Amino acid sequence: MNIFNTRLMLLTITLRIFGCSSDSADDEYRRLVEDLSRQQVAQQEALIQQSQDLTEASKQLVDADATARRELSEMQSRLQQEFASGRQSIDGQRQKLDNERREIATQRHRDPLIATALLQTVTLIVAALPLVLLLLLIRATRNEPVQLPLAELLVEDLVAEKPLLFPGPVSPQRALISPDEPAESPDTPDVGEPSDRPTGSDPET
Known part of the structure; x- marks a missing residue:
């Protein structure tokens, strides 16, 4: 707006200096004013469009920044969860190995005792x-x-x-005989029985 007023004042001063008071000068002055008005309107529209574009770009930039921040936050959360899960799995495996090691040590100590x-x-x-x-x-x-x-x-x-655990069959008679008592021979005659052999001398002698 200031540029338009400045141009209009310069044009008025120039016309007054040269003393252009004819109709052609008025037409020229009117034409110039209209051109300047159109230029000013075009410039204002361009400024408005640029402002809108800048606002839209700023909005898109803000949205993109928010999206990037959200994605980064989600990625960090996912990485932290994966890291925590992996660490928990490693801790579980380490605990399992420690338990197995203790069981093996206990078994090694217990087996000789058993x-x-x-x-x-x-x-x-x-x-x-x-x-x-x-x-x-x-x-x-x-x-x-x-x-x-x-x-x-x-x-x-x-x-x-x-x-010798029962090397052969043991007869009942032998089992009943005491080991300290001598076995009697079946051919030995009894003392009380008379002998058939003559005891005296031959009468013919």
Whole structure:
């Protein structure tokens, strides 16, 4: 607006200096005023359009900045979640490895103890087995005195250096004979029975 007024004042001064008071000068002056008015309107429209474009560009820039900030925030949140999930998974795997390591260490410490206990138990059972058999035999001999020689035979077989557990069938007569009592020979005659052989001398002699 100031430029238009300045131009209009300069034009008026110029016309007054040259003394143009004719109709042609008025027409020229009117034409110039109209041209200046149109130029001013065009400039104002251009300024308004530029202002609108600038406003639209600013709005788009603000929207783009907000979108970029939102996307950046979402990306940061997603990265943080992925990092936290990965770290949690790593911590879980590390805890699992530690548990497995402790279990292996405990098993290594426990297995020898179990093996030693089993070996000692088996040794005690094997060592106590003859005693148990001996107690059973003693109890059986107390209940049945007739089987005493058989019990003594079994005891001698158990305490022998090379035991022979029933190497062959044992006859009932041999089982009833005591080992301290000598066996009688069937061919030996009894003392009370008379002998068929003559005891005196020959009468013919």
